[in-house]
Structures are given as structure tokens and as C-alpha cells.
Amino acid sequence: MDHVRLTQVIRKLALEAGEIIMEIYNSPDFEVKTKSDASPVTEADEAADAHISAGLRAAFPDVALVTEEQAQSHGQSVSTFLIVDPLDGTKEFINRRGDFTVNIAYVENGKPIRGVVYAPAKGRLFYTDATGAAVEEKGPFDTDKIGELTPIKVSEPDNNALLVVASKSHRDQATDDYINKYKVSDMRSAGSSLKFCLVATGEADLYPRVGRTMEWDTAAGHAVLCGAGGDVIRFDDHSPLVYGKDGFENPFFIAYAPGVELQKA
Secondary structure (H helix, E strand, O other), X not given: OOXXXXXXXXXXXXXXXXXXXXXXXXXXXXXXXXXXXXXXXXXXXXXXXXXXXHHXXXXXXXXXXXXXXXXXXXXXXXXXXXXXXXXXXXXXXXXXXXXXXXXXXXXXXXXXXXEEEEEOOOOEEEEEOOOOOEEEEOOOOEOOEOOOEEEOOOOOOOOOOEEEEEEOOOOOHHHHHHHOOOOEEEEEEEOOOHHHHHHHOOOOOEEEEOOOOEHHHHHHHHHHHHHOOOEXXXXXXXXXXXXOOHHHEOOOEEEEOOOXXXXXX
């Protein structure tokens, strides 16, 4: 894989998809449908997916592609692949809360090593550069020209005063019970893969997820967090969270800055 080209392509596609999404988001009304798993999908999900998928297939025709909105891609058995969630945080989008992202990642041998997370309504763009290091680009954004970049790095946590981020739409008692094992100074909620990016920038130290997610929800944020010096592990046994699993469904997991003294499940 040419990582310079990969970075250019996924950044550009994420920004272009963001433009498509925001045009629909800012319209007076948009269609919301229900998928077979009872989750919502909008015309923005579908339009962004079509654009990203076409771009990735044109640029990397020999690399397997998995995307949330194309069910036929979910039956693959792959360890190296591109994976896309064209609109992560559909519920946030529907409720016009802004905490939604475009996620594109490249997984190699089961590990997400490159990724982009773009939050178009919030004007925040995070990605891995050609070396794998994580950066945040300052807007306004030009699809063809990279702007001002800031390297991002995880915090050095104070285990007596941790900053924790959790899901906005999927918070439950099990999550709260686990968080209560820590000494927490501040707790915030965020939607979509932004939670990984808040840990990556040091705005949070810990993001536990005790709930269902799919690999397209997490791969891009996982790559960005690892590029900032963080990690993502399984909730049950603290082993690495790997990708290319049958059906692309994740176990519960913990995303964190390495200085956090992790508690058992």
C-alpha cells in the first residue's frame, strides 16, 4: 500500500462525503428509513457511501472493501481491507445534534493502521499521516490542499482525576458501573467515533464501550488513537482488539491513554 496516496485519497473522500452529508443535514427535511437490524439509515448515509465506495474502488481496485451500507460486503473473510462508515452517528444526524462523523480506515493483518475521522458539523478533521502519526487539520478545509496540521498525542492521565468520555446515545448502567471503578474528575458524552479522537487529543483519558459496535464504527477512530500513542483493547481480557472478525462485529472494548490504570471488567 502506498501510504502517501492512501492518506490523500481517504482525506479527500471524507471531506467530499462531508459536503454531501451537510447539504442534506441543512435541508428542511430528509428521508429516514429502517434497516433490517432496526437501525435507522438516511439518504445522507447512502449518498456518502456511494461516493466514498466509488472513490476507493477506483483508487485501490485490488484491496477488499467493507462498508456498513453494503450488506453484500459483510460476508467477506479478510484480514487486510478498507472499511467505511459513511455516516457514523446516524441518530445524532437525525436529531441534528452534530456529533456524527465520516469514518474511513485501512486495516492490515487485522490491525487498523490508517484512518480518517471527519466531523463535518463540528468542523473537526482527524487522520493518520503517511507515517501513521495522528494529526488534526485546522479548517476551513480544501479537498485538494492540506491545511495547517497539529500533531496530536494522548494525555498523561492523573489516575486520581481521570477524564472519561462515553456514548451519548448508548449510555447504560453497565457502562456507569465500570466507570465507577475509577476516580473521575470529569465525565462527558459524545457521539460516534469522536470519542476515540477526544482520547487521541488528550481531551479525555478513557472511553469504555460496554455495548454493541461494528468494525466500521471503530476502525478509523482506533487508527487515529493508536497514531496518537493510545490503544484499544477488549473489555473482557484486555487483549488487542483485532479486525476482520466473522460478521465484523466487535466485542466490548476500552480505548485509553496508556497511563490509565485499567480496572478489570
